[in-house]
Amino acid sequence: MTTCLCDAFYADVAQASVEVLEYLGCDIELPDGQTCCGQPAFNAGDWASARKVLRSALKTFPGDKPIVVPSGSCAAMVFHGALLAFEKETDLPEVKALGGRTWELVDFIVHGLGITEWPGKLDAKLTFHRSCHLRGSESPQAISTLLASIEGLEVLPIDEVEQCCGFGGTFAVAFPNVSKSMGELKVENLTKPEPDIVAAADMGCMMHFGGMMDKKGIETKRMHIAQVLRDSLKNAGKI
Amino acid sequence: MKSLQKIDIAARDLSEEVHDANFIGAKMKSERRYAALERDYADPDKLRETAGLIKQHTLENLDTYLEKAEAALQRNGAKVHFAVDDERAKQVVLDIMNEHGCKSMVKSKSMLTEEIHLLDFLEKNGKEVVETDLGEFILQIDHDHPSHIVTPIVHKNRRGIAKSFEREGLGDYNDDPETITRRARKFLRQKYLDADVGLTGANFVSAESGRIALVTNEGNARFCMAANKVHIAIVGIEKLVPSDRELGVFLNLIGRSGTGQQLTVYNQFIGGPKSAGQPHGPEHMHVIFVDNRRSEVLASDCREILRCIRCGACLNVCPVYRQSGGHAYRSVYPGPVGAVLSPLLAGNRFPELADLPKASSLCGACNEVCPVNIPIPDLLLRLRDKAKREKAGDAMKGTPDLTMWAVLCSQPTMWKTALKMGHTMNYIPTEMIPHPSAMSWQSQRKLPKFEGGKFRKWFKNHKSN
Ligand code: SF4
Numbered sequence: 001m002t003t004c005l006c007d008a009f010y011a012d013v014a015q016a017s018v019e020v021l022e023y024l025g026c027d028i029e030l031p032d033g034q035t036c037c038g039q040p041a042f043n044a045g046d047w048a049s050a051r052k053v054l055r056s057a058l059k060t061f062p063g064d065k066p067i068v069v070p071s072g073s074c075a076a077m078v079f080h081g082a083l084l085a086f087e088k089e090t091d092l093p094e095v096k097a098l099g100g101r102t103w104e105l106v107d108f109i110v111h112g113l114g115i116t117e118w119p120g121k122l123d124a125k126l127t128f129h130r131s132c133h134l135r136g137s138e139s140p141q142a143i144s145t146l147l148a149s150i151e152g153l154e155v156l157p158i159d160e161v162e163q164c165c166g167f168g169g170t171f172a173v174a175f176p177n178v179s180k181s182m183g184e185l186k187v188e189n190l191t192k193p194e195p196d197i198v199a200a201a202d203m204g205c206m207m208h209f210g211g212m213m214d215k216k217g218i219e220t221k222r223m224h225i226a227q228v229l230r231d232s233l234k235n236a237g238k239i
Numbered sequence: 240m241k242s243l244q245k246i247d248i249a250a251r252d253l254s255e256e257v258h259d260a261n262f263i264g265a266k267m268k269s270e271r272r273y274a275a276l277e278r279d280y281a282d283p284d285k286l287r288e289t290a291g292l293i294k295q296h297t298l299e300n301l302d303t304y305l306e307k308a309e310a311a312l313q314r315n316g317a318k319v320h321f322a323v324d325d326e327r328a329k330q331v332v333l334d335i336m337n338e339h340g341c342k343s344m345v346k347s348k349s350m351l352t353e354e355i356h357l358l359d360f361l362e363k364n365g366k367e368v369v370e371t372d373l374g375e376f377i378l379q380i381d382h383d384h385p386s387h388i389v390t391p392i393v394h395k396n397r398r399g400i401a402k403s404f405e406r407e408g409l410g411d412y413n414d415d416p417e418t419i420t421r422r423a424r425k426f427l428r429q430k431y432l433d434a435d436v437g438l439t440g441a442n443f444v445s446a447e448s449g450r451i452a453l454v455t456n457e458g459n460a461r462f463c464m465a466a467n468k469v470h471i472a473i474v475g476i477e478k479l480v481p482s483d484r485e486l487g488v489f490l491n492l493i494g495r496s497g498t499g500q501q502l503t504v505y506n507q508f509i510g511g512p513k514s515a516g517q518p519h520g521p522e523h524m525h526v527i528f529v530d531n532r533r534s535e536v537l538a539s540d541c542r543e544i545l546r547c548i549r550c551g552a553c554l555n556v557c558p559v560y561r562q563s564g565g566h567a568y569r570s571v572y573p574g575p576v577g578a579v580l581s582p583l584l585a586g587n588r589f590p591e592l593a594d595l596p597k598a599s600s601l602c603g604a605c606n607e608v609c610p611v612n613i614p615i616p617d618l619l620l621r622l623r624d625k626a627k628r629e630k631a632g633d634a635m636k637g638t639p640d641l642t643m644w645a646v647l648c649s650q651p652t653m654w655k656t657a658l659k660m661g662h663t664m665n666y667i668p669t670e671m672i673p674h675p676s677a678m679s680w681q682s683q684r685k686l687p688k689f690e691g692g693k694f695r696k697w698f699k700n701h702k703s704n
Contacts, residue, residue, distance in 0.1 A: 045635070
């Protein structure tokens with residue numbers, strides 16, 4: 001699943017995800033009819049609209065192949081949020097089945113494919129924003145495991161790692177002042193250790209706090225975790 | 240801007256001093272909580288889950304446990320009352336006072352009494368009431384309201400408090416914290432002696448033994464009972480736990496979660512009024528179980544919120560609370576717990592508070608720290624759905640309408656066309672889009688460059704190579 005953000009804004013993140021998975025021997029399909037996971041409407045309280053979008057996803061992703069998503073929040077929408085939105089619907093079993101085979105990218109690599117070491121190389125210092133939708137999932141630990149095994153890469157600890165960046169979809173629009181203060185704190189915490197790269201596993205967060213960094217003229221490189229994995233493979237001559 | 244949500248306005252208008260006091264207090268308590276739990280338990284999450292299961296079990300069998308508790312309390316010599324709503328609860332308190340000929344009350348901290356506005360009611364009916372928790376006492380003389388459920392005056396500073404003390408004739412202006420405390424203590428000591436009824440809340444009630452567990456850091460609940468002949472405990476019906484055994488789980492969690500203390504300073508277990516086997520304490524004990532819409536909440540799809548043990552951890556960790564402060568929530572219960580509980584307890588005033596569940600980025604930090612593992616983000620989402628369906632109040636203010644977007648997203652062909660056309664977006668100076676949501680986005684952040692369809696094209700070529 002590409003995610004609507006990558007479809008519209010972040011083509012290289014989607015591309016990196018494909019390249020990483022292909023390196024691991026996966027055969028990738030890109031169902032043409034895909035659009036979005038329904039999260040914006042779901043979070044806004046418009047569950048009827050969210051269900052409409054999810055039903056379209058049900059049609060687009062038939063079968064039983066794993067669905068891999070380069071975004072923690074979109075993945076969580078499919079395997080967790082959707083179950084709430086469909087609680088009283090007759091097609092709940094289909095939605096459950098869809099959720100049951102949906103994975104966040106790195107969770108899939110580590111826990112789905114059993115890869116615990118990444119043979120990449122990247123001479124850089126990096127801070128990582130632990131996007132909130134990874135909470136309670138296996139992803140944060142999976143990401144730390146892979147990042148720690150990349151040659152030359154140093155992951156710098158940040159303050160208040162548990163704090164949200166303030167995106168939250170329509171929250172950022174309806175609560176601009178709170179969202180801005182939260183974003184500023186996050187940018188400060190992420191950049192204070194003077195990293196070469198600020199990384200995240202969710203382009204929603206990155207669009208928000210990255211957009212803030214742009215506005216402030218902070219030029220630290222930003223990368224999605226898929227790009228980190230892909231580029232490190234390239235550096236190591238693996239792809 | 241017209242489309243701003245009330246909490247966002249409150250956050251914007253908060254003075255820097257109050258903001259910093261809230262923020263630093265909350266951050267400090269969060270850090271202490273984490274340290275205390277990580278230090279003392281190999282797997283704190285397991286403990287939280289266990290506590291959540293115990294509470295959920297109790298709630299699902301609340302009728303049985305209430306009956307058990309009533310019987311146990313009566314065995315212990317207490318009189319048990321049930322109050323269906325706030326009016327009834329207040330009347331019961333007044334009736335008890337009149338029955339025993341009581342004129343003045345000392346009370347310890349209880350969020351439930353804030354919820355039902357007990358103080359005003361009793362004062363209107365000619366009774367004297369004194370809050371004995373230092374924070375609550377300061378709120379009382381200032382006619383102010385708590386902004387946090389554990390540290391009620393976190394929004395105040397000592398200079399303001401010193402002025403209030405001066406105004407109330409408690410001594411000349413002096414903002415030394417120790418002096419303030421000593422003066423309050425001196426004043427309150429006399430009140431404890433003069434009062435004829437002591438009122439407390441209850442943190443937990445053991446259904447099996449009828450024992451009431453009370454935790455305070457100031458010991459004031461004990462003082463409230465020391466010299467009085469009547470003790471009234473006012474208790475929300477959700478405060479039950481099955482038996483004394485479970486108290487260990489909760490007493491270990493409540494201090495660590497709220498303030499990072501291994502144990503709250505005073506843990507008091509009240510087994511009934513004065514009797515042959517219990518030579519101390521008030522002669523009469525009344526326990527009032529208050530419903531006040533709790534059974535409605537229990538019947539709703541948000542019942543998990545009734546597990547709450549009012550520790551305040553979710554407030555402390557919440558980034559929205561940290562920025563906006565407790566008063567922004569316009570209700571007795573602020574922060575994440577309040578954003579769920581307050582609209583639910585509001586009954587047909589739900590629309591007035593329907594915006595509260597929107598005041599969250601759904602980051603889930605609250606769920607991660609909650610000692611009874613309440614899935615707060617899920618409950619916020621359920622209330623958003625309810626608010627949208629019922630078109631309640633200001634809930635949808637500032638949120639763009641997503642109906643058309645949903646149509647677009649369920650029509651793959653339209654979606655792809657839109658992606659291609661989207662390229663034109665790069666040529667529009669987006670700062671000029673006269674849509675409030677676009678404007679607030681643009682004023683603080685840059686939008687990324689649009690590259691719709693690029694990945695799909697790459698993938699096609701890539702596959703055919
Ligand atoms: S909801 Fe949980 S974290 Fe929040 S006050 Fe209640 S028990 Fe504490």
